[in-house]
Structures are given as structure tokens and as C-alpha cells.
Amino acid sequence: MPGEIIMEINEKCVGCGNCHAVCPMGAISLNTEGISVVDQDKCVECSTCYRVLRDEGYGAAFVRAVRSVLSAFHLQYMAAVDVCPTGALVQPELEYPRSLRAAFSDPTVVHAGTGVGGRGTEEIKTNDVTGRLGHGEAGIVVELGRPGVGAHFRDVQTVAMALASLEPEYEPFNPVTQLMEDTKTGKMKEEVLDEKVLSAIIEAKTRLERIPEYLSILQAVQKEIDTVFSVGVASRCLPDGSVPHQKWVEEAGYTLSPNGKTNLGLGRPLYGGD
Numbered sequence: 001m002p003g004e005i006i007m008e009i010n011e012k013c014v015g016c017g018n019c020h021a022v023c024p025m026g027a028i029s030l031n032t033e034g035i036s037v038v039d040q041d042k043c044v045e046c047s048t049c050y051r052v053l054r055d056e057g058y059g060a061a062f063v064r065a066v067r068s069v070l071s072a073f074h075l076q077y078m079a080a081v082d083v084c085p086t087g088a089l090v091q092p093e094l095e096y097p098r099s100l101r102a103a104f105s106d107p108t109v110v111h112a113g114t115g116v117g118g119r120g121t122e123e124i125k126t127n128d129v130t131g132r133l134g135h136g137e138a139g140i141v142v143e144l145g146r147p148g149v150g151a152h153f154r155d156v157q158t159v160a161m162a163l164a165s166l167e168p169e170y171e172p173f174n175p176v177t178q179l180m181e182d183t184k185t186g187k188m189k190e191e192v193l194d195e196k197v198l199s200a201i202i203e204a205k206t207r208l209e210r211i212p213e214y215l216s217i218l219q220a221v222q223k224e225i226d227t228v229f230s231v232g233v234a235s236r237c238l239p240d241g242s243v244p245h246q247k248w249v250e251e252a253g254y255t256l257s258p259n260g261k262t263n264l265g266l267g268r269p270l271y272g273g274d
């Protein structure tokens, strides 16, 4: 993209390696000249390297000279672990579609389409406030990617298209849904498919009794993608505290995680409530 600045390391780099350790994608490595470089396909523009490492403000020539003098005495220059000694990391100015990487991966970026930071969705687990799920309904959440692995939108599309055969209601206030060309097919906009993010969350709504069909499709589609995903199922608790989706998850051959979240509804509902 002409004029676009992506996460880059400039010629001031002295190859101390501090940024390698903080990159969650393992995207930074040393080249043959001892300068660090960013693999632009692996980089998800999370800006961790830029945000975490403070610019120590040394000139590259000074650091190289100190290093060279010390090495003559078999000593080594080591920068403190929380700095980039020469401020060689360049803050990105991203253009669409690369900017999507930051929107899904950088917790300091607020998603333009939803106004929510992080991955751009408050998720179905905030149902006590948002009222996205009604009685008899189930929320299906598929989170693709993890630090160290990430996920391309082409894999997100593969899962969304597989689920689309069950005619789910994709959550409109979700950044993945907003990148879909057609929510009936789950097809995503062509230009985003090669973009990679730390993780992205598909959120869909269906009826409780259809949960086994969704889990079956997800079981099958996992072999077609080049990343990992975790699946969440949600429903509105009954007055006796029981969890309506438990029966349907177990019918599909799964057990609910003991770490499941139950929101008590202490937040102020943004919907009518019942």
C-alpha cells in the first residue's frame, strides 16, 4: 500500500533482541547483518513491541561503539529487558485492510464498527446487560486463533460458511459479521481474506435444540483450517439457576467446562429485560 507504514524496525536497530521476546507471534528475527526485521505476514500489528519497550534514547553509533570496545575485553553489552535502546521500532500508520490486524489484535484500538476495544465485541457472555439471547435461544461463539498462532480471515470465512448452512443469525454488533459480504453464506469481503489477526470471534444465535448440529459442523470443519479455535455455548439461565444449553451440549457428546461463566445480571440492562 503506497505511503502506508506497517510495524517496522529501522536502521537504528542494534540487534539486542528485546523485541523478539515480547512479540506474541514470533514475527521478529535477526537478519544476516545483525538487524532485526519484522515478518510482515506473521505480524498482526498488535503493537506490543512498540508499546512495551521504552525508547532508551541512545544513538545506534554510540551503542555499537560501546559494544565493540567491550567485546575487545570479552565483555558484552546487554540492554535492560524493557527497552529498545535506540528507539528503532516505528509506530505504524495503517491503511485498510491491513488496519484490521490492529483492530482485532491491539487492545488499545477501538473497533470503528462497534465502538468496542480488544477484539471489537462485548460477546454473548454480557447477555445480562445486552439481552442478545432470549429464552429458548442459544449463542454459539467460535474464537479462532491464539497468541503464537493467529488466524487468517480466510480460515474465519471457512468456519462461517460451514455454519451458514444451518442458517444462524449472525450477531450484527460483531466485527466479524461486519466483514461479511453476505451473512446468508458467511462469505467475507475478498480484500480481507489474507489479513491475519491474533484472534477473531464469530458469534451466532440459534435455537437451543439445534446446538448438536452446530457442534457437529464445527467438529468437521476443524480439519479444513490452518489455526485453532475454541467454542463457547451460551444461554439464559432459568429461575432455578439451571443452564438450559447443558442438556443439548451433552447430547452432542460434550461436557460443559467447569470454568464456565455465569453472569448474575448485576449490570444495568440496556434492553427492556424480563
Ligand code: SF4
Pocket (backbone or CB within 6 Å): 009, 012, 013, 014, 015, 016, 017, 018, 019, 020, 036, 053, 083, 084, 085, 086, 087, 088, 089
Ligand atoms: S529492541 Fe530495538 S534495538 Fe533491540 S532488536 Fe528490537 S528494534 Fe533492534
Ligand code: SF4
Pocket (backbone or CB within 6 Å): 007, 022, 023, 024, 025, 026, 027, 028, 038, 042, 043, 044, 045, 046, 047, 048, 049, 050
Ligand atoms: S506489532 Fe505485534 S506481532 Fe507485529 S512485530 Fe510487533 S509485537 Fe510482533
